[in-house]
Structures are given as C-alpha cells and as structure tokens.
Amino acid sequence: MVKRTGAGTLVFENQPRIAGYASVVGKKESEGPLGKLFDKVVYNSRGDEDTYEAAESALQREAAALAMQKCGLHTDEIDCVFAGDLLNQCVGSSFGLMNFGIPYLGQYGACSTMAQSLMMAAVFAESGAARNALAVTSSHFCSAERQYRYPMEYGSVRTPTAQWTVTGAGACVVNHGENGAGIRAATIGRITDMNITDANNMGAAMAPAAAETILRFLADTGAEPEDFDRVFTGDLGAVGSAVLYELLEREGLDIRGRHSDCGMMIFDREAQDVHAGGSGCGCCASVLCSKILGDFDSGSLKNILFIATGALLSTTTSQQGKSIPSIAHLLNITC
C-alpha cells in the first residue's frame, strides 16, 4: 500500500525497485562527460529512420527493449508502460512503443515526465495494478528544435540562457523483485507560475517549482538535505540552478554542496557550446539510467532525491504572451 505522510508525500511501504534500466543517446551526448556510461549511442541524428520524429521514437523503443532485456523480462510480462515526450501529442512515445503491445498510459509533464512516469509505475506496482511496469521518456534535439523554435536549416542564434535539448531516452522497469534501487517516497508537483515569459529561459521558470516540491517533501517527511548523498534536479541548467539555490537559501537551506543538475552533468558546457546546459525529457531520463542508477549499483550512492522539472507551455501559449507554468515531481530513491 501507499501511505501518505505530512501534507501528502507518498511513501511506498514495500518499496518497489528499479529492476532494469537503460539509456540510449545521440552523438553529442556520447561526447560529453557521461559518454561512456550510456548503453547505446546513435551517431546519426535520424538514426536508421526517415525523420527526426521517427528517430526519437527509435530511442524510446531501444531504451525500453534494453531495460527489459537487462532484467530478463519479456514484453508480455510488462503489465503497463508509462511514457511521454515533448513532441505534439506525445508521438515520440506512441509511435515508439506501439509495436510492443504493452498496455499504454501516456504521460505529459514536459521535462518532468521521467519522474512522473516512475512515480506512476511505483504506485501501480505497490497497489498490485502491475507486476512489472515500465517508465520511458525521450527527447531529440532536432525534433524539439524544429517544433519549438526554428527549422534546423536556419542555424538560429541561441541566447546565453538557452538550453540544449538532449537527444536521448531512458527506460526503467519497476517491480517488487530483489534487485535494483528502491523507490521509497514521492512528492507530486504542483504547478507554479512566477510570470516568467521568456521561453529561452526555462531554467528560471522551472526553479520555483523545484524549490516548492523540495520544501514540501522535506516538510512532509521531516528530512533534511544532509540526509541524502545527493540531490539531483532534472534540467534547471546553470541559470535555473542558481535561482534554486537562492530560493532555498531564503528558507534557510543550502544544497550547493550536494546538488547536481542532470542538464549540467550530461554536457561539458564550455567545450560543447550548450549555453546553460542540457534539457528535455531525455536529459534526466538518460542521466538517471546511466550515471545515477549506475552509482547505486556500485554502492557509491545509497539515498538520493531526484527532482525532474517541466515547463508546461506550448509555442501557442508563448506566442499569445502567456507565462510559463512549471512543475517538479520528486522521487526519493534509495538502495
């Protein structure tokens, strides 16, 4: 069963585990600091497909297949898959996963989708609704760039606060087996809106959501940042991380010494010219499913917070001058 503590943080009494995980990324990601840790690299931006969108779907398909393979499960043993991406109508997921025939529940939390999907998988496993549940998300630089910004051929100039959409996917199988890191608790995000309207500064828009969720989790559980080996955020980047520090400092919390942002981990910002860092549903998903869960396997991580942030805008709302509502979902992952 799932218990609720404090104002509503979910505590998983039987602690479902991430039994298998895998990541598939693009060439640029393979050249970054975590390059050697990913399961597979696709060197061509279209992979073996005709379009960027189909290439993104292939990332999900391959990450999901590898995650199932790594824990020895077949598609017919997976009771449901929670998946999402940044493409309109989440077609990266629907086209990517349709051939598996696994009961499918599409999720949308923008770049927070991996934490949301893992949370759903954990609730389904814990409640008995699924024996094995899969969580998969992806993003792709080229499909995102042309959908959200400009055609690739423009070669448009990026602002210093802009982030670079990660080409990558991550997949996790969640169950009540003996192996893998456990999901101990989760805090569902609330939508926050600080009236930021600059769609080239997502980090600043998302940082308040991260702060709100972190503070709520700590209040609900009575925990302190020092209780965790590491606090990972999804893709706040350099700008958003600085805003997060400032917001938490106002509440008397300093997480600088134990915080890492997946968007800052995946690229070498200077050498790889990614401005404020990486972003996209595939950013924290591929970092989780390589470096972070790998460090659990090796024993160097034992108890972390994983907070994925998402900006819940569209090009239409931006063109209409609307603000950028944001959200952050938190998972406490433990050994």
Add this chain to the structure above:
Amino acid sequence: MVKRTGAGTLVFENQPRIAGYASVVGKKESEGPLGKLFDKVVYNSRGDEDTYEAAESALQREAAALAMQKCGLHTDEIDCVFAGDLLNQCVGSSFGLMNFGIPYLGQYGACSTMAQSLMMAAVFAESGAARNALAVTSSHFCSAERQYRYPMEYGSVRTPTAQWTVTGAGACVVNHGENGAGIRAATIGRITDMNITDANNMGAAMAPAAAETILRFLADTGAEPEDFDRVFTGDLGAVGSAVLYELLEREGLDIRGRHSDCGMMIFDREAQDVHAGGSGCGCCASVLCSKILGDFDSGSLKNILFIATGALLSTTTSQQGKSIPSIAHLLNITC
C-alpha cells in the same frame, strides 16, 4: 488493493466511487439532445477569455470547480488531479488547473484521456495514494480546428467521415465515500495500428482499438455484453461504430442493441450538420458527466462499460504519411 484478473484487467476491491461530477459545454452542444443535462453552458466560443485556448482552459477550470463543489470538497482536500486535452503540450489542462494548486499529473491519451484519467484516479484512491483524486479533460472546437486542420476563417469543407470536436469539459472526483457510481474494473488499452492514414476518418482508425480492449475485458472477466445495461464508446461516431460492430461480429459478439456512442449522443447528426458525430477529449467526458452518471443517480443505469478511444497521431506524423495508432481504455462502472 487492486487485483489483476485474466491477462490483466484491474479489479478494484474496494470500488472507488465517483463522488462528484460536472460538465461544461459550448453553445452547439447545449442545442443537442443532451443540452439540458449539462451543468453550465458557455455561449461564446471565447467565453470571457482572449483566446480559444484560454477558453478551453476555462472549461476545465469550471468543470473541476463544479465537481468539487457538488461533493462538498475544497481544493486542499483533493490530493491530485489527472488531466489532459488535445492541445499541443496539453496546455488546456496546465493553464486551466494551475491556480487550484492541486498536485498535478498530466495525462495524454487523445480522446481516451477521460477513461485513462479516471482509471488513474481509481488506482490512486484504491492504493491509498490519494484520498480524493480529480479527473478532468476538455476539448474545444475552435482550438482543435485551428491546431489540427485549418484556421477558422478558411471555412474549410469537411469530409462525410469527419467528426466535430466537442467544446466541453467533464470532471469527476473519485474517492472511497458513500456516494456515487463505483469503478469496479478497468482494462488499460494497447496501441493498435491498422494502417489507416486518413486523419479525417478517426472513427475507423479507433474502432479496432475499442474492439481489442472490449474483447480483452470480456475474456479477462468472463463477462458477456448482456451483463451490462449499456456499452458506451467514446467518440467512434457513425463510421467507427459500424466498424466496431463488424469487428465484434467476427468474434461472435453483437452489441448493437446495447451500444451507444458518446459522439452520436451529444449531437443531432442531421440537424446539427456534424457529419459522423462528435469527438474530442471533452466529448465522452461531458456525456459521462451529464447523461451517463445522471442515469446512475436516477437508477436507470446500474452496470455499464465505458470505453473511451483515442487516436495517437499528430499533424506532423500525418504530414509524414504515417498511420494512425489508436488506443481504447475501458472502465466498468457500477452502482
């Protein structure tokens, strides 16, 4: 706890209930056969807002507020909201619900989103993850038309198989209280793809998904269509319903006598010139949250199947010549 029966239909042992529900629709819907049953009608296509998109968000906001009000619950008693819509990045939901401050989990199943959201709400209630969970979806003729087809000003001609996107929203509060229809079982849809590529014939694309889910539910539970007062599909319309009958007949099942399609119920097809019927996330949501749940309240319905279907395409995949993968999620609702 949630039990799994057969190949995976979920059975809710403590049967969470739909404690409150509400529907808000547009002018055309108010002029249809169910016109008098909706809680609120917005007569202007922009409502009190500047844009169609903001008007759609307002539909969700008002339906959610009414549903909570009708069961006497305040926003801080709702532990999470599952919501989705057809707009890119589901901004109808994020902008519509953000001011409530309810922990938010965005869902995407195209026109199947209401069944999916209700299923999630039921699993969360049953597992203890939520005391009260809200499920909300919407669609809007004008925001959908200009996003998926042509600018409204074109006055484009519609094909005979085309459906009319419903302007409407439905909201349900799910909990373990004493009142309301119960959610007894649910079957999560699988993505089916029959290689239909005509985006003006969604009914035909979605019918195989509905057939697959219905057959799986019946096989999993040992039930027969005759066990149910009524079998409601989401928005197959005239074309899709005919395809569904044919597909089920091949398996020896005849549901004609007890089947109704929400897309056919909400409009008078002849008088209102809607071609094959209504569609959109708000179609089956507003019909469920008016006529169907109203008939439970009056005792004229006691046990039904509610199968919402969705087409998981985008304009990009259609322009790229891809097929239309579809899905159908099923709920067994009982008194």
